[in-house]
Amino acid sequence: MRADLPVVAVDPGRDKCGVAVVSPDGAILHHTIVPTAMVGETVDVLANDHHARRILVGAGTTSRGAIDAISVFRPRNDILTVEEANSTLEARALYWQDNPPGCLQMLIPAGLRTPPRPVDDYAAAVIARRFLAQRSEDR
Numbered sequence: 001m002r003a004d005l006p007v008v009a010v011d012p013g014r015d016k017c018g019v020a021v022v023s024p025d026g027a028i029l030h031h032t033i034v035p036t037a038m039v040g041e042t043v044d045v046l047a048n049d050h051h052a053r054r055i056l057v058g059a060g061t062t063s064r065g066a067i068d069a070i071s072v073f074r075p076r077n078d079i080l081t082v083e084e085a086n087s088t089l090e091a092r093a094l095y096w097q098d099n100p101p102g103c104l105q106m107l108i109p110a111g112l113r114t115p116p117r118p119v120d121d122y123a124a125a126v127i128a129r130r131f132l133a134q135r136s137e138d139r
Contacts, residue, residue, distance in 0.1 A: 003135065008047050009056040009128035010039060011087065011120045012066035018091075018120025019043060021050045022128035028098075031121035039066055044073035058084030058127050082127045091122035098122075 004024055011018035017039040021030040029050060034042045043055055055074055057063050059081040067079055095115045105113055 005054075006050045006052045007054045007056055007128050007131060008043050008050070008052045009058075009082070009124040009131070010043060010066050010070070011058045011084065011091075011123035011127060012036070012039070012060060012062040013120060014062055016118065016120060017042075017066060018118075018122065018124035019046065020121055020124035020128055021046050021052060022125055022132065024132060026129050026132055028125045031125055033118055033120050036062075036065070036069075040069035040072050040074075043070050047074065053078055054131075055079045056082045056127055056131050058082060058087060058123070060084050080131070082131045084123070084127055087123040087126045087130075088119065090126045091119040094122045094125060095119045 006021050006023045006029055009020050009022060013036060015036055016033050017036050018033050019042055020028055023029055030046060047055065055070055055078050057066050057079060063081055070079055092115055101113060
C-alpha cells in the first residue's frame, strides 16, 4: 500500500459509527457519524473520493460487524483493525482542539468538559492517527 495516500478509519458502534479520512501527515480531511447500517457504503464512497486504499477499523466488540459491512464494498485485505482503547478520551480532547470551549465552558476543568455531541468521528480520527504513527515508527 502506498504510504502517501490517506486512510479511512472507522470507530464502530452498535447504532452509529464514526468515520474519518486522515491524510498521511495526520490532518483530518473529512469526518462524520453515520448509522451503523450505512458504514459500508459510506466508507466505500469516502475511500473512492479520497483515493484511500487502507481501511482501519477500531478493534472493539462491534468491529466484526463493521468489517463485514465494509467488505461488501471493499476487498477484505484492505481492512485492518487498530487498537481503540481510550480512543474516546483522546477524541474528546481532539474535539475541544477543533471546537474551543466558550467562556462558560472554560470555567469547567478540561477533564470534566463533555462535548455537546457524540465524538465517534473524532475517535475514528484517533484510530487513524495511531495507525499512521505506528507505520512511521516501523520505517
